[in-house]
Structure formats: structure tokens, C-alpha cells
């Protein structure tokens with residue numbers, strides 16, 4: 190049996206198979222990210238305001254006379270909601286909000302988006318995915334027993350956002366992604382979101398219908414968009430000292446925004462995936478990584494994080510209701526679902542994958558970018 194160890198500063202433990210500890214029992218994330226957090230926390234309001242203004246000036250210059258300065262994907266969760274407020278009220282930008290509807294958005298998330306878009310008086314476009322196709326993909330991934338079922342949504346959000354940006358001639362892609370609350374997520378707990386070959390291969394093996402409209406996005410499209418179409422990617426939350434606790438309070442006060450109970454729980458499926466499928470089938474509790482980033486950002490003590498980890502990720506009654514709901518929506522019988530949960534996990538690379546190609550293309554992209562400078 191592998192030796193169990195937990196970091197002395199955060200709550201990451203050896204359920205991440207790649208976790209390393211120094212002599213003081215501190216994990217590599219706490220050690221390598223320390224400087225980032227210290228630098229972020231030390232920045233003054235004046236520096237932050239100046240950086241936001243110069244970023245806004247650059248985005249406006251690139252946009253020229255276009256109606257929208259940028260496109261911003263919004264889930265109704267805290268990060269993207271806060272980013273929308275920031276780009277409008279602190280940067281003076283006019284974003285086109287893109288909301289991705291894969292059939293799993295919670296009503297709280299949808300209400301949150303409405304409240305923010307209405308009060309900020311900005312335009313929104315909802316990208317509705319073909320539910321029968323998406324259901325077929327999710328079922329295929331469940332049958333394939335691979336870890337990252339959520340790469341389907343992430344891949345499609347990427348593809349849909351870029352598609353809309355091209356249609357609307359928008360050059361800047363803004364996201365609520367941020368280093369502060371999302372750093373330190375182990376590679377072993379996710380898969381490359383742009384591995385289109387993997388998605389197609391798994392669907393070919395376990396799917397039952399043709400994919401006609403799924404906005405699949407792979408490494409070739411990525412490299413063309415990134416290197417030759419001059420898309421500019423911007424994460425405003427990385428400029429400020431982002432603090433999730435104060436961001437939530439701000440959203441509640443300003444917009445009547447509501448919390449939905451956990452990181453990425455704005456989607457009913459994501460909640461079920463993170464709080465049930467991942468811990469039960471794969472032995473992974475993503476709360477560890479999320480809470481650890483809050484500890485590093487001085488938003489939470491290690492004691493409070495340990496207390497949170499001691500609670501089950503699901504309330505028993507809610508779990509029973511959610512299992513029923515998920516089975517019904519994905520048209521799986523109780524037996525089929527039990528069988529899926531009992532099947533041994535498989536690696537994404539047990540199926541054809543773009544992974545090696547993607548690594549090579551990333552290196553090529555860095556080379557192109559370094560030559561541009």
C-alpha cells in the first residue's frame with residue numbers, strides 16, 4: 190500500500206499520485222506557488238487600477254470601431270460573474286456575453302446570469318448545444334470509464350466561444366479563469382480539454398448517433414487561432430488580487446447573485462461529477478485542490494479546510510434525488526449506472542488521443558511566438 194501523506198500547509202495529499210513533499214512536508218504546489226501569492230497579495234490598489242486601464246486601452250485599440258470589445262463566456266458562477274462586472278465597471282469595456290447551455294445549468298446559475306446582464310445592460314448570446322448529441326457524448330464517456338467527462342463541456346465552450354468571436358469579428362476572448370483560485374490542480378485529475386481525437390474516438394466506440402453540430406475544438410484549430418488569427422486571450426481576475434469570498438459578497442450586494450454551494454456547482458452534472466463520480470469511482474476529491482488554493486490565497490485556514498474535507502461531499506437525500514435525475518436525463522437504467530460506477534477506470538490514452546501531437550504543437554507555438562518578439 191502506498192504511504193499516505195498530507196501537506197503541512199494545505200490539504201493536498203497523496204490521492205494526487207504526483208504529489209511531492211520537501212523536508213518540512215510542504216507539497217510542491219505550496220512551494221512553487223508561494224511567490225505568486227505573495228506578489229499578488231502585495232500589489233497596491235493603484236498598481237491594479239493602472240494595469241486594468243492599460244489592458245482596457247489595448248483591448249479597445251485592437252477592437253477599433255467594433256460594437257463589442259471582447260467576448261466573455263459566462264456560467265453564472267462566481268468567477269465569470271465577477272469578471273463580467275470587472276470588465277464593464279472597472280475597465281469600461283462592452284463585452285458580448287456568451288452563455289453555453291448544455292442542458293445541465295442550474296436554475297440559480299441561469300438567474301444569476303440574467304440579473305448581471307440586465308443590471309450591466311450588456312448583450313448576451315446563448316449557445317444551445319444539441320442535447321441529443323451531448324447526451325450521447327456524455328453516455329459514451331461514462332461507458333468508456335475515462336476520468337475527464339467534463340472535457341466535453343470545456344471543449345465545446347472553447348469551440349463555441351471561438352466560433353462566435355469569429356462570426357462577430359471579435360478579437361479578444363475574456364474568461365473568468367484565474368490562477369488564484371484554480372492553481373494547483375493535479376494533472377492526474379484531469380485530461381487535456383482540447384483532445385478532440387480522444388473525444389471522437391470514445392464517441393465512435395460507445396456513441397449511437399452521428400455528431401453533426403457539436404463545436405469540437407482540437408489542437409490544429411487552437412494553433413491556427415492562437416498563432417495566425419491573432420486572437421487575444423485575457424483573464425482580468427489575474428490582474429487584480431482576486432478573492433473568492435469578497436467577490437461573492439460583492440456579487441450578492443450588487444446584483445442579488447446567489448451561491449450554488451461549491452466550486453463549479455452551477456452545473457447540475459458538474460456537481461454530480463465532482464461530488465460523486467470522481468470520489469466514488471476515481472478516488473479523487475477535487476475539493477482538496479480548491480480549498481488548498483483558498484488556503485494559499487489566505488482566504489481560509491488549513492483547520493477550516495480540514496473541517497470542510499471531513500464533511501461528505503453529498504447530503505444523502507440530495508444524492509439519491511440527483512442520481513435519479515441524472516439517470517433519467519441520460520436515459521440510463523439503475524443497473525446500467527451501477528455497472529458504469531463499478532467498471533474499473535480506464536486511461537484516456539487507452540483510446541486514440543491527440544496528446545503527443547498537442548505537446549509538439551505547443552512547443553511549435555512557443556517557438557513561433559518567440560520569433561514574433
Ligand SMILES: [Zn+2]
Pocket residue numbers: 196197198199200201215216217218219220481
Ligand atoms: Zn501544499
